[in-house]
Amino acid sequence: MPCMDRRRHPRFPVNTPVRLTTxxxxxxxxxxxxxQLSGAGARIVSPIALxxxxxLRLDLPDTLLLGECVHCQPDGDRFxxxxxxxxxxxxxxxxxxxxxxxxxxxxxxSPSSRVA
Numbered sequence: 417m418p419c420m421d422r423r424r425h426p427r428f429p430v431n432t433p434v435r436l437t438t439x440x441x442x443x444x445x446x447x448x449x450x451x452q453l454s455g456a457g458a459r460i461v462s463p464i465a466l467x468x469x470x471x472l473r474l475d476l477p478d479t480l481l482l483g484e485c486v487h488c489q490p491d492g493d494r495f496x497x498x499x500x501x502x503x504x505x506x507x508x509x510x511x512x513x514x515x516x517x518x519x520x521x522x523x524x525x526s527p528s529s530r531v532a
Contacts, residue, residue, distance in 0.1 A: 435475040
């Protein structure tokens, strides 16, 4: 009898580069690949093996994901990581633009820009 998939959220193929950083002890960073993504999880193919329970930061071009490695299995010369996602922050480019505008608005004018 086939095994039923118990995931609550469907996974979608993504296949995009991601920068993986461990957040426990001395940070380890690796260029990896985000293969699948769902509302609560991800599958990452990584050049490094990680123990279950390792907190992770995943940097995509305009998105930051925070999660925890829940399992790691060999996948050829790489490793397949199952990641439970706990937080995500998107539209980082827009957030940077808004923060820069806010900083410019709150800074006092420089002495050279004042009219005498």
